[in-house]
Amino acid sequence: MNQEESRIKQLRQQLQAANEAYYLHDNPIMEDEVYDRLYRELQGLEEKYPELITPDSPTQRIGGEVAEGFASVKHQIPLYSLENAFNEEEFRQWAARHQGEAVEYVCELKIDGNALALTYEDGVLVRGVTRGDGETGEEITNNVRTIPSIPLRLKLNNPPARVEVRGEAFLPRQTFEKINQTRQANGESVFANPRNATSGTLRQFDPKVVAERKLDFFAYTLYVVEENSPWQPETQDYSLQVLEEMGFKVNPHRKVCQSLEEVEEFFREWEEKRNTLAYETDGVVVKINSYALQKRLGFTQKFPRWAIALKFPAEEAPS
Numbered sequence: 379m380n381q382e383e384s385r386i387k388q389l390r391q392q393l394q395a396a397n398e399a400y401y402l403h404d405n406p407i408m409e410d411e412v413y414d415r416l417y418r419e420l421q422g423l424e425e426k427y428p429e430l431i432t433p434d435s436p437t438q439r440i441g442g443e444v445a446e447g448f449a450s451v452k453h454q455i456p457l458y459s460l461e462n463a464f465n466e467e468e469f470r471q472w473a474a475r476h477q478g479e480a481v482e483y484v485c486e487l488k489i490d491g492n493a494l495a496l497t498y499e500d501g502v503l504v505r506g507v508t509r510g511d512g513e514t515g516e517e518i519t520n521n522v523r524t525i526p527s528i529p530l531r532l533k534l535n536n537p538p539a540r541v542e543v544r545g546e547a548f549l550p551r552q553t554f555e556k557i558n559q560t561r562q563a564n565g566e567s568v569f570a571n572p573r574n575a576t577s578g579t580l581r582q583f584d585p586k587v588v589a590e591r592k593l594d595f596f597a598y599t600l601y602v603v604e605e606n607s608p609w610q611p612e613t614q615d616y617s618l619q620v621l622e623e624m625g626f627k628v629n630p631h632r633k634v635c636q637s638l639e640e641v642e643e644f645f646r647e648w649e650e651k652r653n654t655l656a657y658e659t660d661g662v663v664v665k666i667n668s669y670a671l672q673k674r675l676g677f678t679q680k681f682p683r684w685a686i687a688l689k690f691p692a693e694e695a696p697s
C-alpha cells in the first residue's frame with residue numbers, strides 16, 4: 379500500500395471515529411474545523427485516486443443524483459405491525475394469552491418516527507427501504523446513506539454475509555422545530571409533527587435535502603440471515619447489544635423485566651419522563667425476550683403474538 383493509500387485509510391478511520399462519537403454518543407472528539415480539514419484532505423486524495431473510493435467512505439454519504447422516483451421493493455422479511463394496548467387491562471389480557479411460561483420481557487421505548495429496513499451484505503450497507511405496507515416499501519438507499527447514525531459498514535471484523543436491520547428514523551424535537559422555522563421563513567408549509575417531517579424528508583428526491591435535515595435513527599431489530607453465524611442472537615436483549623457492537627444507535631432506555639409488574643413500572647416511569655427526552659415517543663414496546671418462545675408463539679393474521687405496544691395517553695394539545 380503506498381503512502382497515499384495508507385493516508386486515505388487513516389483519514390477514513392479518524393473521520394468515522396469522529397462521526398460515531400458525535401452522532402451515536404453525542405460526545406464530540408474533534409473540533410468542527412479539524413473535522414472539515416481532514417474531510418477535505420480525504421476528498422482531495424479521492425479525487426486524485428478515484429479508484430481508491432469505497433462505498434463506505436465518509437465522503438460517499440451524500441452521493442446520488444436527484445431521484446426520478448423510488449422503486450418498489452418487496453421486503454425479504456416483512457415488517458410486522460404491533461398490537462396496541464391502551465390500558466393495563468388490555469396489557470394483562472395480552473399477557474394471559476401466553477402466560478404459564480416463565481417469561482422474560484424486554485421493554486423498549488416506541489419511537490414516533492418512520493420504520494426503515496436496512497440490508498447489509500458482507501458488512502456493507504446495500505439497501506434502505508421504507509416500511510410501506512409491511513410487505514413492500516420504497517427503495518430510498520441514497521437518502522438512507524445520508525443519515526449519520528446509520529453505519530455504511532458494520533463495525534465487525536468478520537461480518538455475516540447478510541444482515542437485515544430494522545429501526546426507526548426520526549427527527550429530534552429541536553431539529554424538527556428548526557426545519558419548520560426554515561420552511562416558514564421560505565414561505566413553505568410547515569410539518570404538523572416530527573413523524574410527518576421524517577416521512578416527508580425520507581421521500582425527498584434530492585439526497586442533499588435529506589442530508590441537511592440531519593435525520594436520526596434507532597435500531598431495534600436484527601436478523602442475521604445465515605443460521606450458524608457466531609452473531610446469531612437468541613434473545614431480543616442480546617440482539618440490541620449486537621446492534622450496538624455493529625455500530626448502530628440503540629435506544630438506551632430499555633429494561634429486561636421478569637414480571638408484568640416490572641413492565642408496568644417501566645411504563646409508568648416513562649409516561650412521566652417522556653417529555654424530558656429529545657425525541658417523541660408514543661409508548662412502550664414490550665417483547666418476549668426469548669427468540670425460541672417468539673418462534674413458538676408466531677403471528678396472528680396481523681400481529682406477532684410475542685409483542686405489544688403499550689400506548690401512552692394522547693397528550694393534551696397545548697391550550
Ligand SMILES: NC(=O)c1cc2c(N)ncc(C(N)=O)c2s1
Binds near residue numbers: 598
Ligand atoms: N411496528 C413494530 O414492530 C415496531 C415499531 C417500533 C417503534 N416505533 N419504536 C421502537 C420499536 C422497538 N424498540 O421495537 C418498535 S417495533
